[in-house]
Ligand SMILES: O=C(CO)[C@H](O)[C@H](O)COP(=O)(O)O
């Protein structure tokens with residue numbers, strides 16, 4: 194039987210011109226982005242600050258149908274569930290590291306009408322996700338230290354992706370950080386099917402070509 198999974202490319206707008214967020218986002222969607230990956234940072238969980246639900250809501254008011262993922266790099270993910278649901282977020286991906294009761298937060302996210310993603314930093318063991326796999330809709334393996342766009346891809350995170358794919362063949366597995374045409378094969382081979390790519394897509398002269406190329410590589414590895 195063929196895999197029920199789909200190869201999807203979700204550009205991160207972190208390094209885009211945020212003064213023109215709507216235009217930049219719409220351009221990515223017009224060029225074939227499968228979803229938008231919105232990096233929310235609180236200056237506490239990570240040493241950087243981006244934007245929150247008011248901006249996501251404004252973007253949603255202008256972009257009615259696209260699938261929005263928020264990558265919550267925040268110390269208190271439970272705090273932002275209701276406002277992000279109200280802002281029209283589809284997938285709420287949060288880091289397990291600062292959270293005491295991950296199952297409870299997952300449940301609250303799903304009760305608020307969003308899908309839930311669980312993210313791990315490079316220093317977190319992949320086995321720590323095990324007890325939550327039955328409740329999660331997606332898992333995100335960070336391939337850079339969260340906080341900034343434009344960093345170098347950490348190939349040594351790939352065994353985590355391999356382990357997840359072997360044990361959870363039908364789970365959506367996302368990678369994020371330093372992913373682009375040069376590193377996509379590595380991610381695809383390991384078993385990732387949801388690809389976040391910031392700098393490599395946003396800065397490309399032909400965004401469609403870059404996203405198509407990456408999607409094709411990922412699709413070729415999905416059995
Ligand atoms: O979560 C992130 C950083 O914490 C970003 O999503 C990620 O860095 C994407 O940007 P790039 O592809 O430029 O690395």
Ligand SMILES: [Fe+2]
Nearest residue numbers: 205232264369
């Ligand atoms: Fe991200």
